[in-house]
Amino acid sequence: MCGITGVFSSQNLQKEKLDKVMQYLNKRGPDGQSTVGYKHCVLGHTRLSIIDLKTGTQPMSSYDGRYTIVYNGELYNYKVLKQQLSFSYRFVTQSDTEVLLAAYHVYGVDMLKHVEGMFAFAIYDTQKETLFVARDPIGMKPVVYAYDDHTFYFASELKAILALLEIPQEVDLVALSDFFTYKFIPAPRTIYKNILKLEAGHYLFMRMNSSSLDVTQELYWEPKYNPTIKTLDEATKTLSHIFVQSVKDHLISDVPIGALLSGGLDSSSILWAIKQNIQDVNTFTVYVKDGKNVDEDILFARRVARHFGTHHTELSVTAKDFIEHAQESMLYFDEPFADPASIANSLIAKETSEHVKVVLGGDGADETFFGYTKYIQLYRKQAWVRIIRSFQKDWILKYYFGFDKKLLNIVNNYDEASLALLDDIYYSTPSLQMRMFDLKHTLPDYYLRKTDAMSMLHSIEMRAPFCYRPMVEFALSIDHKVHLSHPQGKAVLRSFMSDKIPGYILTRKKQGFVRPVHTLLSSDKVIYIKRTLKDCPFVNTDFVTYVLDNAHIYRLMYWKLLVFAWWFDQNRTHINY
Structure with a gap:
């Protein structure tokens, strides 16, 4: 993983513009930093070396010097794509970064139809003086930006944008209302009115227009429910190839890789797939130690680790740990963000960073394969929820976001636009509506935002095979009734893994991480x-x-x-x- 930043302007720029900003991105890339400057564009990059450790330095220019890129992420199909592009582009490195440059050289913005991975990048065309900024389809990697008539600013993190802008910013009261409603601020808003998040599956394209900038934004991918697979048998057979290939692609690295292990279905499934490719695996488990009750995760994780023969590391989290790390963890988000599990994520990232640079986790499995208890409850209750259509949104907000309308007055001038977010994603059943809301908002802006921030805080890369675009598209092609045909959800994943992992994992009830908020x-x-x-x-x-x-x-x-x-x-x- 890396940190990226840059400025694009119709006015002349100095490379020194970025010097004071780079320090804010150091944790994202402790292995090196560099900047490059042109008359109308300056780009900066901090690097965490994962692939092509020697020649993958950024900012990187194409072999002919026309295009320059700064890039944060991993391109999982870069070897295949490189072979396809080698007839049209002369490669000089082994890095996936150069493959992105080559893809842009050959396809232009249509490159986004060909690349698979997690990414946020910016490519400057020195001849046409244009800037192209893109974010991956699922929203693994963040981009924030701001612009006026003359200048465009972007970075991986808000703190860097604030340093670039240099002046105090106005708070967005709609965004603040979002926070108190959902515990996070969905894209495209940030807590600041004039700074935005680039949404997942979107790109920005900027060009000079006399003395001003022309900025356009386009959607190139979004999750769409297209239920063509109607049987569990067909879904299980198709998942066989897609799941194994996704995990295999996520193992591409020139540094050691590990896996998070909770002893649940998702992490155990990923571990099984890893073991089909790598025999020597490091696994890591975090559990709550309160002196009274035994955390089930540690017991199940130990059994799974022994079953697959991994090098297993356990990290206990006490109430004292939670208190000591809470403020540091939550402030790293640069805006109000209230998932207390972030603290545990930070602690496990800190521990794993002492052993490996890359770790695989189960983010996205619940959203793609209908694993959340809320989906099952909504599915079972959908008959009477649909009877009173106007009640559906309020019911979802109350029971699944903990939102109480009595608390609207917490924000001065609370903006009820926050409550309309669910209206933008309408499906015939509440379980589908909730799942699509999660794929569009909760997954990229809450769960994956947490994963990115807490891993970057400790300079480690976390990967999520369930968030691979082919995997998500496949899951969206399965009728939701098939997904929910098992009483605990995830019927397709359970069916596929039925002869591959121990039975006690398949039947184990879903466990959320115990969050000792009461200690605060x-x-x-x-x-x-x-x-x-x-x-x-x-x-x-x-x-x-x-x-x-x-x-x-x-x-x-x-x-x-x-x-x-x-x-x-x-x-x-x-x-x-």
Whole structure:
């Protein structure tokens, strides 16, 4: 993984413009950093070396010097694509970065039809003076950007954009309403009104227009439900090839690779597929140690690790660990973000980084193969939910996002546009609606955002075979009734793995990671929140006091307020109010 940044302007630029920004991307790329400058474009890159360790340095230019790229990610089909492109392009390195340059040289923006992987990149055309910025289809790698009539700025992280802009930014109250509704801010918004996230499956194209910039945005891929596979048998047979190939592609690396292991279906399935290609595997498990109860994950993970003969490492998380790492972990997101599992992700990333540079995990399995309990519940209850159509959205918001309309007043001028997000994704059944919402918003902007941020905090690359575009497209081609034909969901994955992993994994009930948020319910934190938000113009302080005085009832809102207070406290100087 890497960090990327750049500026494209109709006005003359100096390379030094990026020098002060690079420090904010160091954790994303501790193995080296470099910048390159042209009259109207400067590009910067920090590198975590994974493939072609010696000659993969960026920014990288094409063999003829016309195109220059900065790129964050991994291109999993780069070897096949390189063979196809070698008739039209002269390669000088072994890196996947140059394959992206070659693909753009041959196909232009249509290159996005040919590449498979996780990526965020920018390619500058020195002849036509254009800039092309793209994000992968599923949303594994982030890009944030800002622009005015003359200048376009982009980076992997908000902190770098803020450093480039140099002036305080206005808070987006719709984005803040989003945060207090969903626990995260869905793209394209960020917490700042004039800074945006590039959405998954989108690209930006910029060109000079006399003395100003012309900026266009296009959607090149989105998840679409197209249920052509109607039987479990057909789905199982097709998954056989796609799943094995996806994991195999995700093992491409010039450095050691490991796997996260929870002892559940997803991680055990990935481990089985890894073992078809690599015999010497490192696995890692994080579990909660509270001195009273035994975390089931550790027991099941041990059994699976022994079954497959891995080199297994266990990391225990105590309430003290949770408290000590909470603030650092949540502040790395640069905007309010309230998934407490991020803290455990940070701790396991820190541990695994001492052993490997790349680790595979099960992100995306629940969204693609209908694994969440909420999907099963919605499917079973859909008959009566559909009777009262207007009730469907409110019911989903309450039970699956923990959103209570009584708490609307927490944000001054709460914008109900946040509540309309589900209206943009309408499907005939609530289970399908929820699943498509997750694929479009929750997966890229919540789960994958967490994975990227916490792995980059500790300079390690996390990969997700279930988030491979061919895998997602295949899962979307299966009738949802087939997916939900098993009482625990994931019928297709369970069917395929039935003779490949132990039976106790197949029948194990889904376990969410235990998040000891209650450890942060303390009087000193309540005092801190009240003091920090006392003069904050964005929240209703009377309502904040009401929530804090009833924190045992409103635990989730309490946690959101604590995260917001941390963010507000650290970012006051960036805010224009």
